[in-house]
Amino acid sequence: MRKKPExxxxxxxxxxxxSEHTNPTTRLMHxxxxxxxxxxxxxxxxxxxxxxxxxxxxxxxxLAWISHLTIERNRPAILHYPVWSLMxxxxxxxxxxxxxxxxxxxxxTRKSDI
Numbered sequence: 001m002r003k004k005p006e007x008x009x010x011x012x013x014x015x016x017x018x019s020e021h022t023n024p025t026t027r028l029m030h031x032x033x034x035x036x037x038x039x040x041x042x043x044x045x046x047x048x049x050x051x052x053x054x055x056x057x058x059x060x061x062x063l064a065w066i067s068h069l070t071i072e073r074n075r076p077a078i079l080h081y082p083v084w085s086l087m088x089x090x091x092x093x094x095x096x097x098x099x100x101x102x103x104x105x106x107x108x109t110r111k112s113d114i
Contacts, residue, residue, distance in 0.1 A: 017088040026067040033063030
């Protein structure tokens with residue numbers, strides 16, 4: 001079993017996070033999951049219906065975990081780094097929405113990783 005890397009800052013964690021998401025389909029599944037989760041949280045806020053909270057968790061984590069298990073074949077970083085992984089999801093979402101995610105991945109990962 002691979003030893004869990006240690007990080008002191010999110011800045012240090014970010015390249016590791018990207019290295020765990022090198023496949024574009026994995027990144028797309030994360031972005032879709034994050035978008036759906038945010039939509040469900042808005043619906044929760046608007047309606048007060050707690051079923052939307054469950055839907056947000058299933059959409060956000062479900063798509064991400066499926067992609068890690070079937071595409072990347074690695075363990076989701078949230079299991080070891082819950083706060084930084086959530087921050088990474090939102091940063092990845094933001095970069096994808098602004099068209100800068102692929103360049104960020106290339107900048108932080110070796111060519112052999114992609």
